[in-house]
Amino acid sequence: MKKNLLLSLLFINSVAVFAQTKDEQVFKEIYKSALTNSKCYSWLDHLSNEVGSRLSGSVGAEKAVQYTKQQMETLGFDKVYLQEVMVPKWVRGEKETAYIQDNSTKIKVPICALGGSIATPKNGLTAEVIEVHSFEEMKALGVDKIKGKIVFYNRPMDNAEIESFDAYSGANEQRYAGAKEASKMGAVATIVRSLSLRLDDFPHTGSQSYGDIPKAQYIPTAAISTNGAELLSKTLKSNPKLKFYFKQSCKQFEDVLSYNVVGEIKGSEHPENIMVVGGHLDSWDLADGSHDDGAGVVQSMEVMNIFNTIKYKPKNTLRVVLFMNEENGLRGGSKYEELSLANKENHIFALESDAGGFTPRGFFLECDDANFTKIAGWKNVFEPYLIHSFVKGHAGSDIGPLTGQTLVKAGLKPDSQRYFDYHHAANDKFDAIDKRELELGAGTMAALLYMIDQNGVVKQNP
Amino acid sequence: MKKNLLLSLLFINSVAVFAQTKDEQVFKEIYKSALTNSKCYSWLDHLSNEVGSRLSGSVGAEKAVQYTKQQMETLGFDKVYLQEVMVPKWVRGEKETAYIQDNSTKIKVPICALGGSIATPKNGLTAEVIEVHSFEEMKALGVDKIKGKIVFYNRPMDNAEIESFDAYSGANEQRYAGAKEASKMGAVATIVRSLSLRLDDFPHTGSQSYGDIPKAQYIPTAAISTNGAELLSKTLKSNPKLKFYFKQSCKQFEDVLSYNVVGEIKGSEHPENIMVVGGHLDSWDLADGSHDDGAGVVQSMEVMNIFNTIKYKPKNTLRVVLFMNEENGLRGGSKYEELSLANKENHIFALESDAGGFTPRGFFLECDDANFTKIAGWKNVFEPYLIHSFVKGHAGSDIGPLTGQTLVKAGLKPDSQRYFDYHHAANDKFDAIDKRELELGAGTMAALLYMIDQNGVVKQNP
Numbered sequence: 070m071k072k073n074l075l076l077s078l079l080f081i082n083s084v085a086v087f088a089q090t091k092d093e094q095v096f097k098e099i100y101k102s103a104l105t106n107s108k109c110y111s112w113l114d115h116l117s118n119e120v121g122s123r124l125s126g127s128v129g130a131e132k133a134v135q136y137t138k139q140q141m142e143t144l145g146f147d148k149v150y151l152q153e154v155m156v157p158k159w160v161r162g163e164k165e166t167a168y169i170q171d172n173s174t175k176i177k178v179p180i181c182a183l184g185g186s187i188a189t190p191k192n193g194l195t196a197e198v199i200e201v202h203s204f205e206e207m208k209a210l211g212v213d214k215i216k217g218k219i220v221f222y223n224r225p226m227d228n229a230e231i232e233s234f235d236a237y238s239g240a241n242e243q244r245y246a247g248a249k250e251a252s253k254m255g256a257v258a259t260i261v262r263s264l265s266l267r268l269d270d271f272p273h274t275g276s277q278s279y280g281d282i283p284k285a286q287y288i289p290t291a292a293i294s295t296n297g298a299e300l301l302s303k304t305l306k307s308n309p310k311l312k313f314y315f316k317q318s319c320k321q322f323e324d325v326l327s328y329n330v331v332g333e334i335k336g337s338e339h340p341e342n343i344m345v346v347g348g349h350l351d352s353w354d355l356a357d358g359s360h361d362d363g364a365g366v367v368q369s370m371e372v373m374n375i376f377n378t379i380k381y382k383p384k385n386t387l388r389v390v391l392f393m394n395e396e397n398g399l400r401g402g403s404k405y406e407e408l409s410l411a412n413k414e415n416h417i418f419a420l421e422s423d424a425g426g427f428t429p430r431g432f433f434l435e436c437d438d439a440n441f442t443k444i445a446g447w448k449n450v451f452e453p454y455l456i457h458s459f460v461k462g463h464a465g466s467d468i469g470p471l472t473g474q475t476l477v478k479a480g481l482k483p484d485s486q487r488y489f490d491y492h493h494a495a496n497d498k499f500d501a502i503d504k505r506e507l508e509l510g511a512g513t514m515a516a517l518l519y520m521i522d523q524n525g526v527v528k529q530n531p
Numbered sequence: 532m533k534k535n536l537l538l539s540l541l542f543i544n545s546v547a548v549f550a551q552t553k554d555e556q557v558f559k560e561i562y563k564s565a566l567t568n569s570k571c572y573s574w575l576d577h578l579s580n581e582v583g584s585r586l587s588g589s590v591g592a593e594k595a596v597q598y599t600k601q602q603m604e605t606l607g608f609d610k611v612y613l614q615e616v617m618v619p620k621w622v623r624g625e626k627e628t629a630y631i632q633d634n635s636t637k638i639k640v641p642i643c644a645l646g647g648s649i650a651t652p653k654n655g656l657t658a659e660v661i662e663v664h665s666f667e668e669m670k671a672l673g674v675d676k677i678k679g680k681i682v683f684y685n686r687p688m689d690n691a692e693i694e695s696f697d698a699y700s701g702a703n704e705q706r707y708a709g710a711k712e713a714s715k716m717g718a719v720a721t722i723v724r725s726l727s728l729r730l731d732d733f734p735h736t737g738s739q740s741y742g743d744i745p746k747a748q749y750i751p752t753a754a755i756s757t758n759g760a761e762l763l764s765k766t767l768k769s770n771p772k773l774k775f776y777f778k779q780s781c782k783q784f785e786d787v788l789s790y791n792v793v794g795e796i797k798g799s800e801h802p803e804n805i806m807v808v809g810g811h812l813d814s815w816d817l818a819d820g821s822h823d824d825g826a827g828v829v830q831s832m833e834v835m836n837i838f839n840t841i842k843y844k845p846k847n848t849l850r851v852v853l854f855m856n857e858e859n860g861l862r863g864g865s866k867y868e869e870l871s872l873a874n875k876e877n878h879i880f881a882l883e884s885d886a887g888g889f890t891p892r893g894f895f896l897e898c899d900d901a902n903f904t905k906i907a908g909w910k911n912v913f914e915p916y917l918i919h920s921f922v923k924g925h926a927g928s929d930i931g932p933l934t935g936q937t938l939v940k941a942g943l944k945p946d947s948q949r950y951f952d953y954h955h956a957a958n959d960k961f962d963a964i965d966k967r968e969l970e971l972g973a974g975t976m977a978a979l980l981y982m983i984d985q986n987g988v989v990k991q992n993p
Contacts, residue, residue: 100693101691104691104693105690105691228567228967231562231916231971233967266967428890428946428948454693455693486890486965486968486971490965503948503949504729505690505695506949509693
């Protein structure tokens with residue numbers, strides 16, 4: 070009995086060692102393929118430099134659907150198809166203008182309308198400005214001090230945060246809900262400090278929502294560059310009566326038809342189990358959206374290219390999904406889940422890349438403790454590739470709506486220090502992408518999908 | 532007795548917990564200071580944009596000595612002083628020109644002389660080209676095939692390496708010793724593929740050595756951009772008889788006087804024990820040297836600024852040393868060691884930053900196993916700052932000559948993916964620096980110095 074136990078232990082041990090060695094070998098092939106044989110950088114070159122910006126409902130978004138579908142069709146999927154989805158169409162119109170009117174001096178400052186904002190009156194809007202740093206501060210000032218004014222939200226992202234996404238979370242309510250809250254207090258408009266950790270001249274757009282306030286109470290809202298915010302704040306100190314002028318002509322249209330792009334290869338052993346990897350195809354309109362989220366799109370496609378190169382056939386069904394409309398509606402992610410429910414599909418894993426094409430550091434995991442422990446247990450296989458950070462956290466917006474009894478969600482976690490230098494701004498362009506950093510991200514995604522495919526997920530408590 | 536043991540254990544445990552908590556608190560202050568109150572970015576702005584390139588013996592190098600000395604004098608050191616050091620002076624002269632002569636077609640390609648190279652004849656040099664990928668390949672070809680030709684070293688850095696420094700190590704003998712080896716075979720010149728993982732139009736300079744071959748056998752040597760190398764290789768395939776023309780007018784002058792810049796604060800408990808932190812003040816001449824090694828210089832100075840901000844007085848003597856002439860002679864590092872020996876100084880720790888101002892990931896450690904284990908044991912305090920990689924490896928060239936019976940050496944290990952995009956090339960400029968990444972590096976250096984200062988080093992076996 071004792072001898073049998075010993076033999077069993079030896080057997081179990083050698084199986085584990087064998088698996089480990091095999092995984093190490095596959096990882097080597099995956100990363101080698103990513104770094105020496107990838108297509109993601111040239112795909113992104115096209116997406117950024119030929120297609121350009123891809124706001125939902127725009128010509129760019131339509132071109133991106135066609136281009137990525139066509140490229141996916143070269144990758145040996147069992148099928149590549151489009152999922153119809155109705156998306157909001159918001160158009161910026163002509164370039165915004167703004168200036169600080171300090172007595173007789175006009176000082177131009179860079180602004181941009183926030184996504185979903187209404188326009189100013191045709192000739193622009195002029196009003197006094199009141200600077201606040203939180204909703205609480207604004208509410209404490211009272212309606213009398215806010216009414217008729219432009220509320221200037223100037224709480225910076227906190228530079229002391231190590232992870233820039235934490236700094237973002239600490240400030241972005243000003244952008245998302247600032248207009249709604251200020252309108253309730255009688256403000257005529259809001260100007261929001263751009264969500265960036267740098268001092269520069271780029272205004273950063275992004276979505277905002279009027280929530281449930283009546284349409285008649287919608288007020289125009291724009292972002293001002295961080296340098297512009299500093300200047301406005303400083304000028305306000307010397308002249309609290311200064312006026313701010315801005316003009317924007319953005320407009321919300323009726324919803325239009327667009328698409329998620331899906332490539333699918335049936336699993337060789339468990340075709341009923343689906344693994345999704347994706348990013349979002351739409352971008353903001355001020356630049357190419359190379360980091361947000363061109364990178365995630367081409368990295369997701371690259372996973373299939375890597376599996377082809379190393380001749381890896383997934384046991385579970387693999388879908389590469391390029392979601393439409395993450396930025397201002399999340400309609401693509403919602404539609405994907407709607408169809409998944411209708412088709413009674415069983416998703417076991419969803420991986421998103423939507424945090425920039427920077428050097429990968431690890432994963433954000435959305436799952437129970439059992440799955441977290443299991444995945445974090447693979448750390449040592451990832452370590453030679455400098456992947457070290459396995460943390461619980463938000464995996465991705467597009468895979469947010471997805472549900473499933475045994476579903477584990479993960480988000481690629483790249484180095485985040487430079488992300489908000491570019492996020493939603495005119496400098497989020499192809500030249501801000503480093504080829505190797507992008508490729509290492511794709512390799513890391515392929516490696517995690519390989520491990521999930523080989524080892525499955527732990528059935529979670531319902 | 533048992534009770535006493537338990538109490539002792541409880542006491543030891545609470546001391547450890549107390550130390551841990553205290554370290555965590557100090558780390559918090561260090562990183563907060565680095566990210567919200569640092570001067571390193573503006574120092575680097577001046578060093579890059581006002582002083583500019585700082586090749587040993589140049590006006591830029593002299594200005595850099597004066598500027599950093601003056602800035603160090605504002606940081607509350609006990610003394611700031613210069614160490615005289617004679618340095619080589621090599622001057623590039625007018626911009627190099629080169630073209631491929633493919634039958635009647637001339638195709639211009641970007642080249643730059645390698646540091647220490649001789650000039651071509653005044654009107655340039657034209658010869659047939661032979662492409663090789665290693666010294667072995669060249670030697671196997673034999674003198675007959677090499678004699679009278681330009682040897683074109685075209686072994687690329689290996690993209691499959693995860694750490695770019697490993698890819699560099701695998702290719703840089705072509706640059707450093709290529710001319711010497713080719714001269715022995717009768718070549719008239721060498722052209723070396725630039726040491727970069729990117730395909731672009733920047734030639735990358737760097738030092739080369741003729742070793743001990745007679746002066747009469749020195750041949751001119753230059754680097755060609757990676758795109759240029761690809762083109763030359765391709766053209767050679769269709770026309771092995773093509774000729775290559777290049778012209779460079781670089782010159783070696785007599786050695787000149789320069790300086791290391793040193794700031795010193797006496798230790799409050801062990802003034803006889805010295806901790807050094809530094810980078811090198813000289814740079815190559817094609818750009819500002821913002822990453823190599825302006826970053827290391829200002830990060831080292833920032834350590835003192837951080838200690839001032841958090842009011843930390845080191846127990847051991849702390850020296851910030853800005854070394855001269857790392858790039859083409861290492862005279863500053865050698866002089867520092869020479870003076871240290873003459874003054875019978877006792878160095879316990881030396882930390883260098885010379886791998887770029889990118890997001891810090893960990894440290895390269897040069898020490899015995901006992902010290903490695905001790906330092907790697909601090910991983911958990913560093914982890915919240917995403918510092919995870921503690922590896923044995925080359926700590927830094929400037930601290931290379933330094934000796935000491937109880938000396939531990941460390942090098943800051945930043946993310947290395949982008950380093951060779953800029954290394955020794957015309958794009959190593961201030962706009963390639965991210966402020967937060969630079970600051971996080973400085974914080975990480977201060978944090979390690981704090982730990983060494985608090986905990987000492989293990990006396991190593993002689």
